[in-house]
Amino acid sequence: MNITILDNATLANTSLACIEQLGNLTTYELTSPEQVIEHCQGADVLITNKAVLNRDTISQLKQLKLICVSATGTNNVDLDAAKEFGIAVTNVAGYSTPSVVQHTFSLVTNLLGNTHRYQADCQQGAWQKSEMFCRLDYSFNDLQGKTFAIIGGGTLGKGVAKVAEAFGAKVIIAERKGVKCRDGRTPFEEVLKTADIISVHCPLTDETRDLIALQELKMMKPSSIIINTARGGIINEADLAKALEQNLIAGAGVDVLTKEPAELTNPLANYTGNNLLLTPHIAWASTESIVRLINEVSLNITAFNNGESRNRLV
Structure with missing residues (x-):
């Protein structure tokens, strides 16, 4: 399974060991709108905090199975498009x-x-x-x-x-x-x-x-x-x-x-x-919060692989 993180900088260089053990992990520090399609190529699972996945992008990602939003809010993902193309979407709540x-x-x-x-x-x-x-x-x-x-x-x-x-x-x-x-x-x-x-x-x-x-x-x-x-x-x-x-x-x-x-x-x-x-939008981002966030994302991926519904929005 190929897993790609589109904006790893939002995870503050925190260990990704629990995600790395789930598949082949590729990370990008940030992904601009012009880079989204390129960075998403070949991914079965995408992890995004703020990188936007709109209908046009989602429609081109034939291999994609799961989008993990590494946040609570999901306004950066077109949920209707994900549903239409059969792509699951999860988020994480309560971690911060x-x-x-x-x-x-x-x-x-x-x-x-x-x-x-x-x-x-x-x-x-x-x-x-x-x-x-x-x-x-x-x-x-x-x-x-x-x-x-x-x-x-x-x-x-x-x-x-x-x-x-x-x-x-x-x-x-x-x-x-x-x-x-x-x-x-x-x-x-x-x-x-x-x-x-x-x-x-x-x-x-x-x-x-x-x-x-x-x-x-x-x-x-x-x-x-x-x-x-x-x-x-x-x-x-x-x-x-x-x-x-x-x-x-x-x-x-x-x-x-x-x-x-x-x-x-x-x-x-x-x-x-x-x-x-x-302050620059840091209230959510204690070291402990980011660790909890990464762990929750890994559990969402594991649940998806096991056919279980966990933090599913789509």
Whole structure:
């Protein structure tokens, strides 16, 4: 069996031993749209994170039997075409939950503690020139007692809620915008008005695109912060930059953008204020998460070879 990985760079040079033992493995660090057909030739199994497999490509791959998406989202694969041409498709879910939860709180606690600003002071020699033993130039706020709102009550949202409660925060789960509030949820607009921290963990859909724009940001408390480790586009990026610049909210931590890698013209990538922490889509990518991901892909391939259905989407 010939197995090809189209974007091995996304696996951060992690050992592929569990996949290598399943067949003849070929790896490409990255695959551009112009290289897809060439790189896919001769493969029985394709592994892709972000490399796009559209209808035109899939229709030309007569030997292909299985596409393994080394991620949860599958928008880079034409599932209808795969079904039409009899090609199975699998994904991996849940592998990155500990990593995303941890990165969420890295952003939260750094913003609340202004850690990045104090670190910059130390690097630039400000502490060394201080007249007293510490510097108290920027606020340092407890997470305990804060109202911590979660948008998206799935596995990630539940994981974040558990940690927030351990810090002593009051956790509330936002109801979907514009729908009747269910038991255990808090109306969307009430969440915006009352939360000290809002953390986004919902998928990007037509319903959630620009879910939080300038109108919603203006409802938030000036002392509040917002975190997005979910998907770019859920928070309107230009509006968030404006809200930060005008101090409508106290801060934001963002790990995802509408277009990645960040475009030179992206308003958040260009923002220079110290109330934004921007990281390059790394929340999912702890070493342990990538190991779990590779192991899950290997188990998906093994299950397919054994005629079993495991994480099958098609």
